[in-house]
Amino acid sequence: MSEHIKSEHVMSSKMYYGIWAALMCLTVVTAAVSFVDLGPLNTIVALVIATFKALLVVLFFMHVKYTSEKMTKAVIVSAIFWLFILLALSLADYTTRLLS
Amino acid sequence: MATAAVMAERETYLNKEYGIRSWLLTTDHKRIALLYLISITFFFFIGGFFALLIRLELLTPAGDLVQADTYNKLFTMHGMVMVFFFLIPSIPAVLGNFLVPLMIGAKDLAFPRINLLSWYLYVIAGIMMLHSIVTGGVDTGWTFYTPFSTAFSNTKVIEAGLAIFVSGFSSILTGLNFVVTIHRMRAPGMTWSRLPLFIWAHYATSIIQLLGTPVIAITLVLVVFERAFNLGIFDPNRGGDPLLFQHLFWFYSHPAVYIMILPSMGVVTEIIPCFTRKRIFGYKFVAASSIGIAVLGFLVWAHHMFVAGISLYSALIFSLLSYLVAVPSAIKVFNWTATMYKGSISFTTPMLYAFGFIGLFTMGGLTGLFLAALGIDVHVTDTYFVIAHFHYIMVGGAVMGYLAGMHFWWPKISGRMYPEWLGKFAALIVFLGFNLTFFPQFLLGYMGMPRRYWQYPPEFQVLNVLSTAGSTILAVGYILPMIYFLWSMRYGEPAPDNPWGASGLEWTTQSPPTTFNFEETPEVTWEAYDYEHIPAPEEVPVER
Amino acid sequence: MFDNFPLWPTAASTGAGNVDALYIFLVALSSFMCAAIFTMIIVFALRYRRRKGVEAEQIEGSTVLEITWSAVPLFIFLFIFVWGAAIYFAERTPPRGATEVYVVAKQWMWKLQHPEGPREINELHVPVGRDVKLIMTSQDVIHSFYVPSFRIKQDVLPGRYTTAWFRAIKPGTYHLFCAEYCGTMHSGMIGQVVVMEPNRYEAWLSGGGTSGSLAANGASMFQQLGCPTCHRSDTQGRGPNLVGVFGKPVHLEDGRTVIADEDYIRESIVAPAAKIVSGFKPIMPVFQGLVSEEQLNALVVYIKSLSPPPSGSAGQPSGLPAGAELQQPKE
């Protein structure tokens, strides 16, 4: 069970405040950008910002960046992969219905 | 077996504490397994009772035994009870619960209290289901297809949906417990490549439970919302799409078949090496095929929808992917067969069930090829061909595996031996009864008899009579083991610690085990299925 | 050749033989696989049964064997896939010029209407040798149109059309089943398909109490509902001119282009504002609930009849002058 030893990383509170500030800024940015007409890019920008925010939360607030535990990352990746399966294969039906 | 006297005095998980509280508040995985055993057996006989009524109704072409509405409720509740309250918890929650910690050399599952919680959730769900049955039943089919379930049925859809929602949580928590336990609680030396394949199968099963079950949970929540608040998410008359419901439903319900069959495969993979006295042929491939089935099983769901109105192109994709998932199943069958080559084979009850499993699963799997072939699926889907196919997998496969496992580990669970000749007799009855019940249904299906028919054209009668006759034989075959298992608990010969001369850590501890499973944490230094170094039982009867 | 085989539904359509051929192939393949595996198991079980003094021989496994018995089945599976897909493709692609029969399913009844006019309930008469395309919709829940002898099955959904087609090759009376569970009398939602020689079919047609062709019924509905007030056959209407619209691309107000197929016309009647034709206002009333499924079918057929059959260059060029609208049934 030696694989289970890990040191707990205590992050500095400055780091937490920094992440928090970034998240707040991104929230304002995403709300503001939605009022600008970028065509189909609006959705993409909104989702990219959301994903970036989620990454900040996962990596820092949830300590994934500092964990020595490989399984955590594996769990996250597989959950996202399965979600992708659900969305992609469902859409495979919906996007091709009009073709036939 | 001269150890009987010694056995009687040993402290075991069964006699450590007495009283109802010591059972209802236990966190011992072995006691929880027994709680599950009792509850799923109860539901198995309820579901079986519905099945017999269905078969009796179909004895004649006319709808003469029960009313049409009653018949519709019978097949609906047969499906719901058997799928969600028997098959899905069957092997994982009973044998898995009992054996996963024992096999990996742990004292318990990682989260014993969550384990107990999952049993209570199951019981709550079961009570809700029973309540919905006695207060009127459900008539949507276990598939809950919209808009019938949301806007047309006037039965207890909401309550049954919520019951399945709650039972889903029970299933998720069991899977979660297994994954964490297998990752974190293995005894020293129990590396991934030394794990029994039963554990690999349960690991794969748990992945499906974790990632599939929440999808049906949310789908049923949306159905309940739609019905309760008059929404239109899945109702085409209100802008919704019934096919979306079907996509979400089958995203879970197709992999759910693998929740039922994978643990059975795991059981059979333990039994065959034991009674051939051999290492399993191709350990790595059998292990990998379990994971392969779990992953590929998620990519094929829409093959239930080839005539439902999905696009031609997605039907092609899903048909192709369906064939991929057949490959790992084939690998398993070939490896089991190859394991027997140059073995030293004995014909015990568990082995007979394992033979039965391979035969019936092979037939179930091969008929799956018919259904994945688009052109044939159009003709046979929603007919008795499908009924026969999935009963070959779910009853011929999963239930045979479950019975095989119950017989194999019963000495460990109860500390008693069952009467071997009765066991063999029952195995034979089950096999014959099963084939007589379900094989005629393949023929009925290709002839065109649709499923869920209360009455049918007279030319289908002969085959239906055969099927009904088979079902009564099958019922006897299922009642027999229950009787002699109960009998053996009191009168059976005390079981030695390792009656079969089997490998695996569970056989190194006493029968039945103590509460903490092992005197001290075992240290594993040997590979799985190390039968070269384990004497067969006649030579050394008890200790390893 | 299987007509007298009691475990086999009659093969009464052009597609049935193809399905049966693949079925026979799969039965043969499965029987062979079962026989091979079961024989091996039985032979091993007997040959290597436990005997005193004979030890099992430990074998690790064999990667070559594993790869073989993964790859070989995979290739066989791919072959089956291609074969099955080819049949499906043919089943899903109605030939041009097929006779179009409209089917409305409801709990628990099939209502069918021929283009020549006759309506039938739970019965469908068709002549031998004619391509028949079924255009189906449901009034309530999901049903499924299943004729075992034709080897066709197609779910029938509320709110949209699904299609199936067949060409009968053998006179006789065949089962029509509902194959998707639809409530109490699901098993009573059965009927028959009567395949007749062409001359007898003509006799049947002329004998039946015909109430005018589907298109004619549609035309009178069109008048009754007051549609021509806006959908004029010139360019002055408040709604698009419907002549020649069917099967053509339609430019919508929101910039999209859709093909004016049955579903589009249907939607334009029941929910007109969903796809507004470019240049028109969403002023058409909603007809949902005001017209029955049968009336809707008649209207769709009528509007289709305003377009020449798909035989080449008869339609208007797509770059029309602004006057000669190629506009939509966005009434």
Added chain:
Amino acid sequence: MSDSPGAVETQKPELLHHFSSAEQQRDASTFGMWLFLATEIMFFGGMFCAYLIYRYWYYNEFAAGSRSINIWLGTINTAVLICSSLTVALGVRAAQMGKRKLLVTLLLITMVFGVAFLGIKGVEWYQKFEEHHIPGNSFNVDDIIHDYPQIHIDPQHEQIFFSLYFAMTGLHALHMVIGLGIFTFLTYKAWKGVYSPSYYTPVEVGGLYWHFVDIVWIYLFPLLYLIDRKPLR
């Protein structure tokens, strides 16, 4: 924190019998929570799938429905949740360092943010209630149709948007309520001094759950509130 595995443990009360070390127990708990969060992703995933498909079909209705939701309340709520995530993260840090009072304070502040979120959510829902935008028998979107004469809005399709809006925000709010329950328990235990630098797993695991609920909202916010806010042509 560096007990060698297999060594005889001095049995601490918080170490359950079946674990061989505190390390193992801690790892099991966090791993278990991550697995649970994976199931939660799929749970919300089912709704995201429905959302995606109907948004693709009924874009006009989704856009108009989105515009009718109060973006200020949504943005403020996003900020509130982010602040609560910060206090949770700082709380875990306080637990790691054994600062009991700080931990209790931060947990309480988190709960205040959580309640504030639900309160604002309630205000938002109440507005929708007054506008008859709650799906069901009294559903009425004539006001939205009136506001956007230039695009076509089908009331039934609009109802699907609002059905999904309420299902998604409602189930998210339910997760918040459960989170508040967990945090009440954690606060009580922290106040009793149960957690120490060598045992604070429950705080960490509860924190993971809270952050996850925050992440769900991070996606719900653009998907429900920001579909189409650009000026109409």
